[in-house]
Amino acid sequence: MKKLKIQGKNTLSGSIRISGAKNASVALIPAAILADSPVTICNVPEITDTDALVEILEYLGADIKRASESILINPETIINKPIPSAISKKLRASYYFMAVLLGKYKHVEMYFPGGCSIGARPIDQTLKGFRALGAQIKEEEDKYTIDAKELIGARVYLDVPSVGATINTMLVAAKAVGETVIENAAKEPEIVNVATFLNNMGANITGAGTSEIRIQGVDKLEGCYTEVIPDRIEAGTYMIAGALVGDNLKIDNIIPEHVETLTLKLKEMGVKLEVGPDYIVTSKTENLKPVRIKTLGYPGFATDLQQPITTLLTQCEGISTLEETIYENRFQNVPYLNDMGASIEIKENNRMITIKGKTELTGTTVTATDLRAGACLVLAALAASGETIIENIEHVLRGYENILEKLTVVGAKIELLEEIKVNS
Numbered sequence: 315m316k317k318l319k320i321q322g323k324n325t326l327s328g329s330i331r332i333s334g335a336k337n338a339s340v341a342l343i344p345a346a347i348l349a350d351s352p353v354t355i356c357n358v359p360e361i362t363d364t365d366a367l368v369e370i371l372e373y374l375g376a377d378i379k380r381a382s383e384s385i386l387i388n389p390e391t392i393i394n395k396p397i398p399s400a401i402s403k404k405l406r407a408s409y410y411f412m413a414v415l416l417g418k419y420k421h422v423e424m425y426f427p428g429g430c431s432i433g434a435r436p437i438d439q440t441l442k443g444f445r446a447l448g449a450q451i452k453e454e455e456d457k458y459t460i461d462a463k464e465l466i467g468a469r470v471y472l473d474v475p476s477v478g479a480t481i482n483t484m485l486v487a488a489k490a491v492g493e494t495v496i497e498n499a500a501k502e503p504e505i506v507n508v509a510t511f512l513n514n515m516g517a518n519i520t521g522a523g524t525s526e527i528r529i530q531g532v533d534k535l536e537g538c539y540t541e542v543i544p545d546r547i548e549a550g551t552y553m554i555a556g557a558l559v560g561d562n563l564k565i566d567n568i569i570p571e572h573v574e575t576l577t578l579k580l581k582e583m584g585v586k587l588e589v590g591p592d593y594i595v596t597s598k599t600e601n602l603k604p605v606r607i608k609t610l611g612y613p614g615f616a617t618d619l620q621q622p623i624t625t626l627l628t629q630c631e632g633i634s635t636l637e638e639t640i641y642e643n644r645f646q647n648v649p650y651l652n653d654m655g656a657s658i659e660i661k662e663n664n665r666m667i668t669i670k671g672k673t674e675l676t677g678t679t680v681t682a683t684d685l686r687a688g689a690c691l692v693l694a695a696l697a698a699s700g701e702t703i704i705e706n707i708e709h710v711l712r713g714y715e716n717i718l719e720k721l722t723v724v725g726a727k728i729e730l731l732e733e734i735k736v737n738s
């Protein structure tokens with residue numbers, strides 16, 4: 315088990331360069347399988363989630379070369395074989411392999427994916443997309459065997475605008491016969507990144523980024539080059555860090571439009587910030603105003619920034635409310651924030667919290683229960699007096715590239731502690 319030790323209340327200034335988006339990379343890497351020749355993906359973050367996907371590709375026999383944030387994938391040597399439970403359960407995004415193996419080989423065997431324990435996270439909408447295109451699905455406990463004689467384009471209405479189901483349906487439809495239309499599609503920028511990658515390979519996809527995506531199936535997809543978009547959730551997390559303890563902290567290499575909802579909320583709170591063409595600068599501000607936040611699909615307030623912004627809400631003067639509409643169990647950070655001195659109450663079936671501020675935060679020992687809960691606690695530790703130990707920091711390392719180095723360079727006092735196992 316790894317832990318982070320953070321000495322709080324150090325001012326952060328300078329510049330943090332944002333990495334490629336985790337939630338785009340984790341779809342782009344499996345998507346490479348659909349090509350018949352090598353693809354190059356640039357700006358891939360070196361995080362344990364991308365490592366786990368590379369491990370699956372290697373298990374399937376792909377030839378992979380990694381060089382400083384680029385990854386060259388040659389899918390020509392891939393053999394379609396069942397993906398064991400132990401590797402598919404390492405992360406949520408393993409389910410993109412379901413779509414690409416089905417799309418390319420018309421057969422896939424794998425298990426229910428893993429991922430942060432933040433709610434039920436069903437995959438029914440992905441399976442609905444596969445079925446609509448003609449796939450037969452056999453479910454045995456958590457194992458799925460999926461076959462299709464032929465994949466034929468269809469209209470797919472998603473009951474919830476799921477990011478995963480939208481990407482999976484696009485992936486499976488790219489080489490299907492005829493046209494697929496996804497209605498009530500999710501609109502996240504990561505979906506546009508995947509559609510652009512597929513189009514670079516020769517696919518014919520229009521409408522990505524809107525609620526109706528059209529995919530005209532093609533026979534062949536070829537190798538190409540693509541670049542991962544900047545990580546808007548990493549950017550947002552560091553923007554909040556700047557608002558807590560920054561002195562002109564520059565969040566660089568971003569697409570400001572992708573974090574606009576957060577920017578508007580920070581402005582509403584009164585945070586001092588400057589928006590540039592590819593950067594945002596934030597600084598610690600006194601007398602922050604309380605706000606109401608409700609998580610929604612893009613372009614609404616991102617659920618992945620809900621836990622990080624809770625730390626900042628503890629510093630607002632008055633009562634803020636935060637409603638989580640995407641996941642049933644995304645307040646596991648709250649008891650730890652309260653242990654650090656926050657005054658937060660969980661209400662309404664675990665879907666709403668009220669945060670009474672301003673409260674001083676004090677360092678103690680806390681646990682990262684999931685990725686963004688961990689990010690929330692890192693922010694709290696940066697703002698707290700004294701020392702905070704954050705246990706289970708592996709969750710954070712899954713999603714934030716070089717977090718230690720990035721924070722250290724701008725002035726944080728942060729250290730990784732590894733527990734050494736002693737054999738008795």
Ligand code: EPU
Pocket residue numbers: 337338340406407430433434435436437438439440441474475476477478479500502617618639640641685686713
């Ligand atoms: N849902 C269904 N059925 C489905 C799929 C989803 O009911 O078949 C529901 C979920 O239960 C949830 C909602 O729809 O209530 C949204 O789920 P979605 O499918 O959009 O999420 P996801 O694709 O599993 C991705 C990110 C998440 C991020 C969400 C929402 C990846 C690997 N994960 O998850 O990222 O929260 O979209 O933006 O791309 C994170 O990075 O911390 C993280 C959890």
